[in-house]
Amino acid sequence: MRKFAITLALATTALSTPALARDDAWYVGVEGGTMIVEDIKFDIGATNDAIQIDHRAGWDVDATVGYDFGGFRAEAEVGYRQAQVISARSLVTLPTGAVNLAPGTYAQTGGRTSALSFMVNGMLDFGDDDGVQGFVGGGVGVARVKSRYHVDARGNFLNDSDTVLAWQAIAGVRAPLSDSIDVSLKYRFFNADKLQMTDALGRAANGRYRSHSIMGGLTFNFGGPVEEVIVPTPEPTPAPAWTPTPEPTQAPVVVQCTPGPYIVFFDWDKSDITPEAASILDNAISNYQNCNNTQVMLAGHADKSGSASYNVGLSQRRADAVKAYLTSRGIAGEKIGTEAFGESRPRVETADGVRELQNRRVEVMYGPGSGY
Structure with a gap:
């Protein structure tokens, strides 16, 4: 079983599930x-x-x-x-x-x-x-x-x-x-x-x-190898700070837009939304309510285990799957843009042909400056 060392842009927790394949x-x-x-x-x-x-x-x-x-x-x-x-x-x-x-x-x-x-x-x-x-x-x-x-x-x-x-x-x-x-x-x-x-x-x-x-x-x-699928989830947003006053009242809570990135990972050669990915996307959708109906950008990626042209199509299918999930839960489709990068922007550098979980992902960003 492989072990992945995860360093994330946001603090994450790791969930592991086995996936059995025909190979090996x-x-x-x-x-x-x-x-x-x-x-x-x-x-x-x-x-x-x-x-x-x-x-x-x-x-x-x-x-x-x-x-x-x-x-x-x-x-x-x-x-x-x-x-x-x-x-x-x-x-x-x-x-x-x-x-x-x-x-x-x-x-x-x-x-x-x-x-x-x-x-x-x-x-x-x-x-x-x-x-x-x-x-x-x-x-x-x-x-x-x-x-x-x-x-x-x-x-x-x-x-x-x-x-x-x-x-x-x-x-x-x-x-x-x-x-x-x-x-x-x-x-x-x-x-x-x-x-x-x-x-x-x-x-x-x-x-x-x-x-x-x-x-x-x-x-x-x-008897095939069991691949450890590690799916990160963002930590809950810290509670907004409040300032005490002589009055026995709590300072108003400042509502903030949390633009992400929210990162969901995929099984090898798949574009299905896993239960762990759905939990991350539900959290992202909840935070989107504070972003004033802003633009959403989805960036699809793949690892280097297939051909470059195939991986572009695979990363587009992953981005489309995330878009379908977001629109099914109330985010307007015209507010969502997608782009497929294939294997060109790996999170973890690997040799060609290597399967790497962290590179099989879609990154979700909200608001101005979130384009790719």
């Missing part, structure tokens, strides 16, 4: 969905594509465990997929036990093809953590492909398995359901080449396995 966090996930297997073609001896196997739509499930580095994820995956056979076409004799079938097309083919895989994946994420986020990636590993096929109720003409190298390509989207749970939808292309099996006659049957899957999933994030 472990996660586990489960996924499942429907799958289409491309026709599997086996070479038998010197005959290419001697047997072609057609499948019904099947199913695909997996489980993952990984680490989110922020923009890139590395994960280990175990998956299992299965599809039933509906027909076969053969250019060679099919051994089915007591009788060998002549070459032809067999609509009454049964059996199934399955693949158990162990993969290592890499994923690139793009988009905001708090909204819909896209990802693309791929993986490599090994797969154990098992083929068991028969015609009618006859014996299996192929019942064998092989373990080969495999790879996959992945693309999808995900969105947060809560601070620690994401829901995802993804497409996967899976490929296992150079399968070497043996049919019931002892002939070598060489082929490949390819599938296309659409899968939904849930991801559970845990």
